[in-house]
Amino acid sequence: MAAQRHYEDLARQLSAIGAVKRGLGRGLPHDCPGGSAAVLILLDRHGEMRMSRLAELLAVDMSVTSRHVAHVAEKEWILREPDPADKRSRILRLTPAGQTKVNELSELSIRTLTHYLHDWSDDEVVQLSTLLARLRDSFGDCRAASARLPFEETTRTPA
Amino acid sequence: MAAQRHYEDLARQLSAIGAVKRGLGRGLPHDCPGGSAAVLILLDRHGEMRMSRLAELLAVDMSVTSRHVAHVAEKEWILREPDPADKRSRILRLTPAGQTKVNELSELSIRTLTHYLHDWSDDEVVQLSTLLARLRDSFGDCRAASARLPFEETTRTPA
């Protein structure tokens, strides 16, 4: 358990990190906004999956996932195939064009980070990645309808 | 200079960290959205300042800053006083009510992080804070109109 002051610091740093995300976002191709990029990258990383699984990985509501997926499907970067085991479901899969886009995105993020982090050591980059992964993990599934905080009553109305 | 593969990992983790930010955001008071909270916290942290300086610290365009500031001013959490040295400028300062709000925000972030990161050590929290600060620093002022990447021509149109 860390000291309160350190939690405060971390909260401030997390709030400020949006600037970096926006900086990375500005490097994206004009036809592939952040939401689309995230869908493609997760499908590349984890292989084909259903909408609900993707929503979980994106950590957003399924309605949001549906919109992003509709966009990349329209670009023909993914296919939405019927799930033989459950007719309500759809299986999402990258197309060859989608794979090409993923490669492009990958190269872009490498170029951008190489530019900004040229003076970081290998170790530092890995350390930050690792801590961010752990942070994400500690928060678990903190989507609106999923996890509730233990002191909800004093904050945003639960509905 | 880190290996390309590590940059890719970091890009993925950064993209996923939005979930944590949203989780923290859901704990905010209903009358104080993220933009307002950021303004208050920076004024508390750095003391009174001009709009342009605040925009720089927020790492957003001044038009955005102006909107957030107008909101917190309407709540009477800050004052916008004329700058005697430059009549175009305004000096922003927390009111006592604003200070109270800052304290409330601080307590909220501590409660939320204590809840989610209960099994993190002091050292780990500090390490993550430090790396995030360094990351932000390495990106410098990467706002849209400020910094330009060296390979712009293949990405979003420069204008």
Next chain:
DNA sequence: TATTGTTATACTCTATAACTATA
């Protein structure tokens, strides 16, 4: 009845551009 996914609607955050007042 419950679950998967879609759509409509609303809210927050951000950027660009046009504008004003002052330097």
Next chain:
DNA sequence: TATAGTTATAGAGTATAACAATA
């Protein structure tokens, strides 16, 4: 002319709720 700040407008991301189809 250039700069500080405001406002109007547009675009991206997200959440809630209502809905259709299937389990």
